[in-house]
Amino acid sequence: MDLVLNLAPRVVIRNDHLKAYPYDHYDGGVKRAASVVIPAIAIDRTSARPLFRQIYEGYREAIVDRRLRPGQRLPSTRGLAAELEISRVPVLNAFDQLLAEGYLESRVGAGTYVAGSLPGEPSAAGERPVARGPAPRPGRRVVSRAPAVLLRAAPEPWFQGWGAFRVAEPDVDHFPFPVWSSLVARHCRARGSLLHYGDPAGYGPFRESVAAYLRTARAVRCEAAQIMAVSGSQQALEISARVLLDPRSPVWIEEPGYRGARDVLTIVGARLVPVPVDDQGLDVAAGIARCPRARVAYVTPSHQYPLGVTMTASRRLRLLEWAQNNGSWIIEDDYDSEYRYGSLPIASLQGLDRDSRVIYVGTFSKVLFPALRLGYIVIPTDLVRRFMVVREAMDIFPPTLNQAVLADFIAEGHFARHIRRMRQVYGERRGALAKAIADDLGTRLQVLGSPAGMHLTAALSKGPRDRRIAVRAARQGLWVMPLSTCYLGRGARQGLVLGYGGTSAAAMPAAVRRLRAVVTSG
Ligand SMILES: Cc1ncc(COP(=O)(O)O)c(C=O)c1O
Secondary structure (H helix, E strand, O other): OOOOOOOOOOEEEOOOHHHOOOOOOEEOOEEOHHHOOOOOOEEEOOOOOOHHHHHHHHHHHHHHOOOOOOOOEOOOHHHHHHHHOOOHHHHHHHHHHHHHOOOEEEEOOOEEEEOOOOOOOOOOOOOOOOOOOOOOOOOOOOOOOHHHHHHOOOOOHHHOOOOOEOOOOOOOOOOOHHHHHHHHHHHHHHOHHHHOOOOOOOOHHHHHHHHHHHHHHOOOOOOHHHEEEEOOHHHHHHHHHHHHOOOOOEEEEEEOOOHHHHHHHHHOOOEEEEEEEEOOEEOHHHHHHHOOOOOEEEEOOOOOOOOOOOOOHHHHHHHHHHHHHHOOEEEEEOOOOOOEOOOOOOOOOHHHOOOOOEEEEEEOOOOOOHHHOOEEEEOOHHHHHHHHHHHHHHHOOOOOHHHHHHHHHHHOOHHHHHHHHHHHHHHHHHHHHHHHHHHHHOOOEEEOOOOEOOEEEEEEOOOOOHHHHHHHHHHOOOOOEEHHHHOOOOOOOOEEEEEOOOOOOOOHHHHHHHHHHHHOOO
């Protein structure tokens, strides 16, 4: 019997099927089959089409379109009828029909599932799309040009794995997870405001903690009102670029430099102007000669990425003077300055700025762990409102829980303790790497830059080119990055960027011996 309920016309759209993946998913030994989500189908009670037909067609279409996947569990007919607020009869009829036609299969005592093999399909379990209707007519599919520029780069074998020499791999064994998880539990118990929409700039106590830390440890001149929480430096760069740049605005970038910055500036449509880096940092005079009226200069003055140079005081002052005279902005990416071995951390460039020209960007990816996806921007006071509106338009506000946890982690002293411990651990690893290079590869590799951070860059003196070495190394499970890939223009220097965060000091000599075999094998 078809039931068309005499209710106000309405379309019932139930939960999004895309959230329905935990079918029969095991998590920590707890089976979550009970969490079957009702797939989205539209039911129109005012339609002349019987309810049974609407349900049958809704499910069939979802299966054929592969929104529902082979093997995916469906809700019970009783549960679905209750969810749709209709009698169970049309649901039973629709499911019977789908079972009869082979779209569904029922397993005794275990419920109803999308069939493993669809009608007319030899193997629906494969990833082949199900042909439906006429083939699409060939036509132009016009999209933005910006991503195509990024796609042109060949796949990079040195980013395909984790292990010895992989850049940006931190040591996670020393992270105080028991402390972290107790703070997570504390905030989950408290709930309350953590579940609501928040401030586009982030969670108040987090911004206070970060401002206090930056004033003390990094000589940054800031108040909490200038701090914006972001999902790492990458988002900080994107928001900054959207506030500061128009399409084709010229931007100085370091040559060689950080690819993440280059990529995000590319997709926002900036015109990149590579400015050489020498042993004093960014060559400001060369930048002025190439593009005196750049809107922004992107720099890593504490520990230049990738060369490891520290920008000298005179270059810093020259850069600030240029920005002030020209009405330009400086983005200071201070990504790993907490880790400096053999001398105190270098004070920020932002702290020298008397004209509010510097947008200071920092991250917890290095000092804690990258999956946290948490960083911050220190915004010049007169730009705060602009950053706020752009941020709100992008993702409204940052997730609150991790900010709350980290605010306590900092306030209760765990953060400072962790930095102290890791400075020692990474310092030993860097020392072990530099020594092993001197012992085993001293004739081929010359270590550049100051002892800081979690990577070391070494220039290649002769022999095969850096890309060739990196490709061969990746085959051996050694993840060295070719220095030449950090250049945008011609004249790239040959060398290797070697991460040491993820390899113990004891394991370093053996890893370098394996690298020597690759470097010296012709
Ligand atoms: C120069 C530079 N900036 C920033 C980052 C960190 O980026 P994020 O905070 O987005 O993880 C890295 C990571 O390798 C880096 O090398």
